[in-house]
Amino acid sequence: MPADAxxxxxxxxxxxxxxPEDRVRSATSLRxxxxxxxxxxxxxLFAIEEELGVELVLEDVEHLDDVAEIARVVRRARPTxxx
Amino acid sequence: MVPSSAGGAGQGADRVxxxxxxxxxxxxxxxxxxxxxxxxxxxxxxxxxxHEDLGGRRVLLFYWIEDALPLMLGARLAEDLLRSEIxxxxxxxxxxxxxxxxxxxxxxPVRDLRTTPAAAxxxxxxxxxxxxxxxxxxxxxxxxxxxxGRPFARLAARRDGFAIPLAARVDRAWTVRAxxxxxxxxxxxxxxxxxxxxxxxxxxxxxxxxxxVLQQGLxxxxxxxxxxxxxxxxxxATASS
Amino acid sequence: xxxxxxxxxxxxxIGTGRPAFSAALRRGESGTRRLSxxxxxxxxxxxxxxxxxxxxxxxxxxxxxxxxxxxxxxAVAGARLAMEDxxxxxxxxxxxxxxxxxxSGGSGSYQFEQGLIFVxxxxxxxxxxxxxxxxxxxxxxxxxxxxxxxxxxxTVSSACTxxxxxxxxxxxxxxxxxxxFILAGGSDAPLAPLLFASFDRLGAMARRFNDRPEQASRxxxxxxxxxxxxxxxxxxxxxxxxxxxxxxxxxxxxxxGYGATCDxxxxxxxxxxxxxxxxxVVEALRQGNLSPDDVDYVNAHGTAxxxxxxxxxxxxxxxxxxxxxxxxxxxTKSMVGHLLGACGAVELAATIVGMHEGFLPPTLNLDEPxxxxxxxxxAHRARPAQIDVALSTSFGFGSRNAALVVRKPDDAG
Numbered sequence: 143m144p145a146d147a148x149x150x151x152x153x154x155x156x157x158x159x160x161x162p163e164d165r166v167r168s169a170t171s172l173r174x175x176x177x178x179x180x181x182x183x184x185x186x187l188f189a190i191e192e193e194l195g196v197e198l199v200l201e202d203v204e205h206l207d208d209v210a211e212i213a214r215v216v217r218r219a220r221p222t223x224x225x
Numbered sequence: 226m227v228p229s230s231a232g233g234a235g236q237g238a239d240r241v242x243x244x245x246x247x248x249x250x251x252x253x254x255x256x257x258x259x260x261x262x263x264x265x266x267x268x269x270x271x272x273x274x275x276h277e278d279l280g281g282r283r284v285l286l287f288y289w290i291e292d293a294l295p296l297m298l299g300a301r302l303a304e305d306l307l308r309s310e311i312x313x314x315x316x317x318x319x320x321x322x323x324x325x326x327x328x329x330x331x332x333x334p335v336r337d338l339r340t341t342p343a344a345a346x347x348x349x350x351x352x353x354x355x356x357x358x359x360x361x362x363x364x365x366x367x368x369x370x371x372x373x374g375r376p377f378a379r380l381a382a383r384r385d386g387f388a389i390p391l392a393a394r395v396d397r398a399w400t401v402r403a404x405x406x407x408x409x410x411x412x413x414x415x416x417x418x419x420x421x422x423x424x425x426x427x428x429x430x431x432x433x434x435x436x437x438v439l440q441q442g443l444x445x446x447x448x449x450x451x452x453x454x455x456x457x458x459x460x461x462a463t464a465s466s
Numbered sequence: 467x468x469x470x471x472x473x474x475x476x477x478x479x480i481g482t483g484r485p486a487f488s489a490a491l492r493r494g495e496s497g498t499r500r501l502s503x504x505x506x507x508x509x510x511x512x513x514x515x516x517x518x519x520x521x522x523x524x525x526x527x528x529x530x531x532x533x534x535x536x537x538x539x540x541a542v543a544g545a546r547l548a549m550e551d552x553x554x555x556x557x558x559x560x561x562x563x564x565x566x567x568x569x570s571g572g573s574g575s576y577q578f579e580q581g582l583i584f585v586x587x588x589x590x591x592x593x594x595x596x597x598x599x600x601x602x603x604x605x606x607x608x609x610x611x612x613x614x615x616x617x618x619x620x621t622v623s624s625a626c627t628x629x630x631x632x633x634x635x636x637x638x639x640x641x642x643x644x645x646x647f648i649l650a651g652g653s654d655a656p657l658a659p660l661l662f663a664s665f666d667r668l669g670a671m672a673r674r675f676n677d678r679p680e681q682a683s684r685x686x687x688x689x690x691x692x693x694x695x696x697x698x699x700x701x702x703x704x705x706x707x708x709x710x711x712x713x714x715x716x717x718x719x720x721x722x723g724y725g726a727t728c729d730x731x732x733x734x735x736x737x738x739x740x741x742x743x744x745x746x747v748v749e750a751l752r753q754g755n756l757s758p759d760d761v762d763y764v765n766a767h768g769t770a771x772x773x774x775x776x777x778x779x780x781x782x783x784x785x786x787x788x789x790x791x792x793x794x795x796x797x798t799k800s801m802v803g804h805l806l807g808a809c810g811a812v813e814l815a816a817t818i819v820g821m822h823e824g825f826l827p828p829t830l831n832l833d834e835p836x837x838x839x840x841x842x843x844x845a846h847r848a849r850p851a852q853i854d855v856a857l858s859t860s861f862g863f864g865s866r867n868a869a870l871v872v873r874k875p876d877d878a879g
Binding site: 431434436438440441444445448 | 745751758
């Protein structure tokens with residue numbers, strides 16, 4: 143479900159940063175261009191985990207700075223135990 | 226496990242911090258022998274009352290980095306002044322490493338707030354947001370000096386609990402500016418620890434207003450502690466004269 | 467808070483009544499003139515802000531005009547104008563109407579004049595009603611008598627925060643359900659030799675502009691020289707929002723919040739750290755559940771003394787952070803002078819006029835700002851602007867601090 147993961151990530155980032163979705167989609171750096179700080183990033187991860195009922199695995203992830211990278215993390219996600 | 230900060234520089238800073246921590250720890254032990262605690266009983270009683278009201282809630286104790294070492298001194302003089310359930314947040318500044326190092330020596334839990342990589346920081350922020358207990362943090366560790374930043378206000382709001390301003394003031398200290406401003410208590414100092422009024426932080430609250438309220442709360446708590454210190458010093462002077 | 471202002475009356479050095487006052491604010495008129503109430507010779511400061519277009523007999527029977535102290539006359543006139551503005555001919559239930567007015571000097575000038583008569587010519591030449599008029603409560607009770615208010619009636623005396631405090635306390639009475647309407651505001655008529663001479667001796671009033679009186683009040687300017695003493699009154703009709711809607715009253719503004727604190731430090735100077743002063747503003751914002759980002763305009767205390775203006779600027783920096791330089795701040799004292807106990811009410815009136823009519827009242831005489839005063843003070847000329855939320859600050863002797871936050875009503879009309 144690659145397309146879905148990207149759509150979900152874009153939507154939730156757009157909600158958190160209060161911006162239109164196409165701006166999020168076209169940004170090359172979420173931190174630099176859109177000013178997403180660690181709290182916004184934390185909120186986005188929470189939102190993703192809650193909506194998809196998964197636990198995100200952040201091993202080997204350095205940056206969390208673009209949609210594609212976050213979507214990759216989403217695809218690797220494990221379902222939350224007991225959900 | 227999320228990868229932590231790149232080896233060399235981090236490890237070097239850790240080594241320096243460990244040496245400094247040992248030295249400061251010894252220094253504070255000697256200072257404690259000659260220090261005078263002002264209103265210690267009142268502070269302990271206040272903390273007990275706060276814990277009764279807010280024990281099961283998420284609490285964020287916040288203070289200026291310059292009060293961190295005086296806080297350690299206050300804790301030495303009054304055993305239960307900093308309850309063991311309070312976990313202090315260690316960031317990667319020198320001030321943060323030193324104070325958390327000293328706290329670890331007292332057996333208190335420490336929570337990491339790494340700076341890099343971004344993924345690690347984000348995970349640490351998530352853990353702090355979710356931590357159900359009492360946390361302690363120096364809000365101006367990364368500067369600017371004695372200012373509550375907007376990111377802290379957003380973190381407090383997201384945590385959906387209470388923020389309690391905390392001041393630890395001394396009247397005899399060296400001031401060291403090493404990135405952050407640290408105050409190192411000196412022999413014969415008086416010290417007072419004061420907990421301010423709990424501030425309700427709600428998820429979705431306006432961050433600018435909350436930032437202002439948190440700033441005001443800590444400024445007032447520090448001002449009240451300074452006043453108490455002056456009164457206590459005066460009382461101590463008359464008592465010994 | 468659910469308290470609204472439905473009527474405004476004012477008697478000021480730049481105009482009596484809302485239309486005249488508003489026009490003068492727009493034009494940036496100065497009400498500071500050469501002192502004429504008594505001989506200015508012998509004083510270093512020879513300017514004052516006098517009310518000139520006011521005839522007491524337009525507002526009360528001639529009998530009252532002769533005996534009432536001026537401070538009470540101004541108050542009654544302000545109260546009548548407020549009631550008219552609120553479209554109230556009579557109160558639905560006079561037992562549920564209160565009067566809460568602030569004053570600093572109160573009937574001090576009257577007491578001084580009568581005191582001189584007592585000394586020079588004996589008690590028989592004094593006013594027989596002296597005991598009734600010689601207490602500061604007379605300004606509120608005279609309004610109650612003339613306007614038929616049978617509820618709580620008092621005067622608040624807290625120096626330069628008096629009328630701000632009166633308005634704040636009035637809100638509390640309304641919220642508590644004790645009254646349905648309150649006439650709240652303040653009045654002061656301190657232009658008499660005793661007080662004037664005392665301020666002059668302290669060097670607190672502007673001394674270098676006696677030849678150009680209209681330029682004497684210079685808040686935030688590098689060459690400011692002290693305040694200009696003035697007289698005047700500002701009175702509002704306050705009621706709960708639901709009641710105002712029920713009777714289709716014109717709502718001028720909502721009172722969102724009030725904060726009052728004291729430095730508990732000095733009588734004349736504010737405490738350096740500004741912690742308590744800041745808290746008054748924070749409290750007012752919190753009550754209204756408003757962010758500092760929501761404020762569109764600040765009407766400052768701006769007395770033009772050496773100490774106040776930079777101190778107040780620092781407070782705005784602390785509250786508004788990075789936004790501060792872009793937030794318009796102005797001092798109405800540049801036009802009407804320092805009305806002591808009435809300044810809070812008259813300055814709130816200027817704020818509400820600006821909010822209602824869409825312009826920023828200016829700060830006159832700001833040719834070159836003090837380097838420590840680095841905000842946008844709306845220099846010289848009024849500017850069109852949309853003001854939805856405004857803050858008004860006052861600081862008083864005794865290191866008092868007071869702040870009011872007002873907002874445009876949702877159903878603006």
